Amino acid sequence: MIPYANPKAQYLTHRLAIDAALARVLASGQYILGEEVRQFEQEFAQFLGVAHAISCGSGTEALHLALVAAGIGPGDEVITVSHTAVATVAAIELAGATPVLVDIDPATYTLDPARVQAALTPRTKAILPVHLYGQPADLTALGELARRYGLRLIEDCAQATGAQWQGKRVGTVGDAGCFSFYPTKNLGALGDGGMVVTNDHQLAAEARRRREYGWVDRYISSCPGWNSRLDELQAAVLRVKLPFLDAENRRRQAIADRYDSALAEFGIGIPARQPAASHVFHLYVIRHPQREQLLAHCHAHGVAPGVHYPLPVHLQPAYRGRITTAGPLTESERAAREVLSLPIYPELQPEEVEMVIATLRAFREESR
Numbered sequence: 461m462i463p464y465a466n467p468k469a470q471y472l473t474h475r476l477a478i479d480a481a482l483a484r485v486l487a488s489g490q491y492i493l494g495e496e497v498r499q500f501e502q503e504f505a506q507f508l509g510v511a512h513a514i515s516c517g518s519g520t521e522a523l524h525l526a527l528v529a530a531g532i533g534p535g536d537e538v539i540t541v542s543h544t545a546v547a548t549v550a551a552i553e554l555a556g557a558t559p560v561l562v563d564i565d566p567a568t569y570t571l572d573p574a575r576v577q578a579a580l581t582p583r584t585k586a587i588l589p590v591h592l593y594g595q596p597a598d599l600t601a602l603g604e605l606a607r608r609y610g611l612r613l614i615e616d617c618a619q620a621t622g623a624q625w626q627g628k629r630v631g632t633v634g635d636a637g638c639f640s641f642y643p644t645k646n647l648g649a650l651g652d653g654g655m656v657v658t659n660d661h662q663l664a665a666e667a668r669r670r671r672e673y674g675w676v677d678r679y680i681s682s683c684p685g686w687n688s689r690l691d692e693l694q695a696a697v698l699r700v701k702l703p704f705l706d707a708e709n710r711r712r713q714a715i716a717d718r719y720d721s722a723l724a725e726f727g728i729g730i731p732a733r734q735p736a737a738s739h740v741f742h743l744y745v746i747r748h749p750q751r752e753q754l755l756a757h758c759h760a761h762g763v764a765p766g767v768h769y770p771l772p773v774h775l776q777p778a779y780r781g782r783i784t785t786a787g788p789l790t791e792s793e794r795a796a797r798e799v800l801s802l803p804i805y806p807e808l809q810p811e812e813v814e815m816v817i818a819t820l821r822a823f824r825e826e827s828r
Contacts, residue, residue, distance in 0.1 A: 461759075462803045462812050464743070464766040467643035469807035471650070474700050478650075481696035488692070493672070496695040503702055504655060508629045508637075512664035514656045515690035516671050519618040519640025522654035523551030525688060526636040527586065529656070529666035530612045532557050536585040540616075541571050542772035542785070543792040544590045547640075548616050549773045549783070552588065560584070560784045561774050566791040567732040569593060569745070569799075573601035579786030586612035591620035591630050593768070593801075594646070594712075594742035595731065599625045599633045606634070614638065621647045622709045624738040631657050636667075641698055646712070646742050647705050649694040708806040712741040715804050715813055719744055722817045726824050729798070743768055747798035754823055755800060761819045766801040
């Protein structure tokens with residue numbers, strides 16, 4: 461089977477360097493918040509062109525930390541989307557705030573700025589766009605709304621490391637950017653990990669102390685905090701991979717170009733390309749009204765797509781009937797019925813790409 465993501469292939473590509481990095485950490489005797497973490501934070505900040513990078517335990521925790529560090533908490537509302545990983549909404553609730561879900565732009569699957577203004581209330585304190593699938597949200601329009609109404613703009617960059625909006629890396633446009641290093645991500649560790657980035661010195665200091673019990677001086681809590689630390693082993697792995705990220709994103713874009721040219725004639729909805737954005741194709745997501753039949757056909761022919769995501773957050777059992785929505789979420793619900801993630805990762809071979817295309821072509825022929 462050709463999977464939609466293949467973190468083992470990524471490990472094998474960098475195996476010698478990763479194994480050496482892991483051995484270096486094991487021999488050092490320092491496994492939490494040591495030199496590897498410090499170096500990776502500096503290197504990641506330099507890669508993005510941002511003043512501060514504060515590592516943490518996961519992408520969810522990055523969002524949680526950023527929100528709390530930005531002063532978001534109980535009684536506050538945060539506008540985001542329902543068509544996303546549940547982590548986005550979970551992080552808002554971890555901060556004690558209330559998620560307010562609005563619909564997506566059907567072309568980009570990202571937060572629709574036109575719907576944000578109608579969702580604003582006196583309790584709104586932040587806008588949290590998700591750069592879903594590697595596609596940047598419209599940070600120009602959302603940034604203007606944030607400035608006009610005095611709101612924080614917190615970017616969920618979990619799926620878009622290296623993507624750009626108008627020449628700036630995502631995560632550097634808003635008040636803070638939040639990244640995930642889950643193994644399948646464009647920059648993936650061998651376990652969980654996350655990062656908060658910001659140019660706001662106060663927000664950075666607050667996030668840094670909150671991630672470890674509120675400590676500035678060890679064992680002395682200056683404010684309430686918790687444990688959300690990136691370990692040395694994961695930082696060492698990420699340091700190996702970071703220098704290759706732009707080249708590997710270009711490989712993803714080349715695969716996406718091939719899919720685009722082949723699928724345009726199939727009557728299948730292919731990803732939008734925005735002139736202002738550089739899409740890094742964490743996922744290559746198509747849409748089809750017969751998604752379940754197409755999914756079954758792919759599995760029967762050796763291709764294993766993913767579905768991201770099969771149910772929007774507001775319809776999931778944990779949230780149905782208790783979460784705040786602003787207006788109908790028609791596009792989010794329709795996307796959940798139709799989207800399908802095709803295999804895409806830097807190590808995907810040209811013959812495998814052609815096999816995926818041939819599988820889709822055969823489905824089209826059989827469906828006629």
